Amino acid sequence: MTSETLDVVELLLTAEIYNEQDDLIVNDIPSKIRRPLWDSKTRNVAKPIKPGKTMIKNMFGIDDVEGALKINGKPFAYAVVDAYTGSVRITAGSLDAAAEWFKKQEGARDRILENPVLAYYYSSVSEEKDGNISYEEVASKNPPKEASREWIESIIEELSEGKGNGREWLKLAYIKAPEEVRESMDELILTERQKNELQKIELAIKNKEHFRNIGLYDIGKVLFVGPPGTGKTSFARALSKKLSIPIVEVHLSMITDQYLGETSKNIDRVFALAKKFDPCIMFIDEFDFIATSRTANDEHAAIKQAVNTLLKAIDNTSLVEDGVLLIAATNHTKKLDEAVWRRFDEIVDFERPTLDMRKEILDTILRKIEGNVDTAAIAKKTEDYTGSDLRMVIREAVLTALLDNRYELVQEDLDKAVKSFDRRSGLKMTAFIEE
Ligand SMILES: Nc1ncnc2c1ncn2[C@@H]1O[C@H](COP(=O)(O)OP(=O)(O)O)[C@@H](O)[C@H]1O
Numbered sequence: 001m002t003s004e005t006l007d008v009v010e011l012l013l014t015a016e017i018y019n020e021q022d023d024l025i026v027n028d029i030p031s032k033i034r035r036p037l038w039d040s041k042t043r044n045v046a047k048p049i050k051p052g053k054t055m056i057k058n059m060f061g062i063d064d065v066e067g068a069l070k071i072n073g074k075p076f077a078y079a080v081v082d083a084y085t086g087s088v089r090i091t092a093g094s095l096d097a098a099a100e101w102f103k104k105q106e107g108a109r110d111r112i113l114e115n116p117v118l119a120y121y122y123s124s125v126s127e128e129k130d131g132n133i134s135y136e137e138v139a140s141k142n143p144p145k146e147a148s149r150e151w152i153e154s155i156i157e158e159l160s161e162g163k164g165n166g167r168e169w170l171k172l173a174y175i176k177a178p179e180e181v182r183e184s185m186d187e188l189i190l191t192e193r194q195k196n197e198l199q200k201i202e203l204a205i206k207n208k209e210h211f212r213n214i215g216l217y218d219i220g221k222v223l224f225v226g227p228p229g230t231g232k233t234s235f236a237r238a239l240s241k242k243l244s245i246p247i248v249e250v251h252l253s254m255i256t257d258q259y260l261g262e263t264s265k266n267i268d269r270v271f272a273l274a275k276k277f278d279p280c281i282m283f284i285d286e287f288d289f290i291a292t293s294r295t296a297n298d299e300h301a302a303i304k305q306a307v308n309t310l311l312k313a314i315d316n317t318s319l320v321e322d323g324v325l326l327i328a329a330t331n332h333t334k335k336l337d338e339a340v341w342r343r344f345d346e347i348v349d350f351e352r353p354t355l356d357m358r359k360e361i362l363d364t365i366l367r368k369i370e371g372n373v374d375t376a377a378i379a380k381k382t383e384d385y386t387g388s389d390l391r392m393v394i395r396e397a398v399l400t401a402l403l404d405n406r407y408e409l410v411q412e413d414l415d416k417a418v419k420s421f422d423r424r425s426g427l428k429m430t431a432f433i434e435e
């Protein structure tokens with residue numbers, strides 16, 4: 001028996017149980033099985049699932065299904081392959097026997113713990129209910145449909161078919177599925193205040209209905225403030241992964257057009273775009289690019305129009321009504337208009353990391369890198385460095401080690417990297433000191 005056998009039997013069991021049990025929904029299907037079954041029109045995996053040879057080939061790359069279903073040279077007793085139609089299924093009346101067989105195989109347990117449909121069966125349907133398997137727990141770990149690329153593609157497809165210019169709108173933002181996001185919360189070192197804000201954001205999302213019921217619609221607008229390289233973008237993306245909702249990333253420089261009327265239209269378009277992805281995070285980077293103090297600019301009247309459009313768009317977007325969690329990020333606090341500030345219900349500060357945080361950031365980045373270095377000592381030497389600066393230092397150190405034919409880092413590599421970083425940023429400062 002090979003893992004191919006388990007792949008096929010797992011699929012057949014999943015299909016059979018999913019078809020039979022009314023309680024099971026699309027989010028209970030593991031993503032590897034869900035992807036090829038996804039119907040972008042209905043954004044669902046319709047019942048019944050009817051496995052077949054083509055599906056199995058697409059899903060697992062298995063060409064010889066009969067071969068995969070042989071155990072010690074004999075065909076698996078509880079499945080039938082229809083030679084004519086290519087359909088493959090559990091033999092009528094054999095679900096329990098097939099499931100019992102499956103459970104005894106090596107590696108089956110890991111599969112059950114990643115497959116809510118199977119977990120449901122073994123914990124509450126089968127004769128011998130397994131008290132060590134919790135359907136709720138397995139289901140809560142399975143990424144929901146909104147976390148998948150297919151979900152986003154379905155919405156994009158609909159946008160392109162519509163009468164509007166949906167395709168055009170897509171140029172105004174980057175849209176990522178949580179499963180494509182590389183950043184993760186456990187690689188970010190946060191202050192207590194930031195952790196607290198994170199909790200509040202999560203609670204606001206989970207209790208959307210509660211906020212609607214008590215008439216508080218003004219939640220879910222968050223402003224990230226801090227110098228470049230302090231983790232604002234990473235935080236927003238990691239949040240998308242943590243909450244399993246897509247992230248629509250907007251750079252205000254991208255939607256600013258030389259024709260100001262067009263800029264205002266783009267602002268409206270990009271907000272309309274985000275609302276199509278309900279639920280999602282709309283992340284507006286370089287927020288100060290437009291939302292600058294209205295009096296401080298030469299092209300006064302024109303800019304004012306764009307700012308007003310932006311403010312109106314923010315007012316007309318709601319987590320409760322539209323499912324859009326709005327996060328804006330800015331490097332400059334001073335440039336922002338008072339009217340802009342008022343629109344955010346939470347302000348999260350991103351400061352340069354403290355000594356302890358710098359050590360933690362270094363330790364986190366170095367987790368995957370060989371070598372034995374004193375990160376506390378490096379943290380002491382890197383006052384005022386941002387998280388991004390520390391990453392650059394380590395990258396430099398890794399390159400230095402490679403020049404010396406080493407994959408392992410030594411203290412000297414890091415010391416050198418810090419020195420060269422200091423020298424470089426020193427140069428930068430004198431060059432721009434006139435500014
Ligand atoms: N607090 C932090 N903890 C861990 N890594 C950090 C932190 N702040 C920044 N970084 C790292 O620095 C890099 C740049 O961060 P980024 O999120 O782009 O900053 P910003 O958007 O504020 O300019 C990322 O790779 C990130 O992992």
Ligand SMILES: [Mg+2]
Pocket residue numbers: 229232233234285
């Ligand atoms: Mg950024």
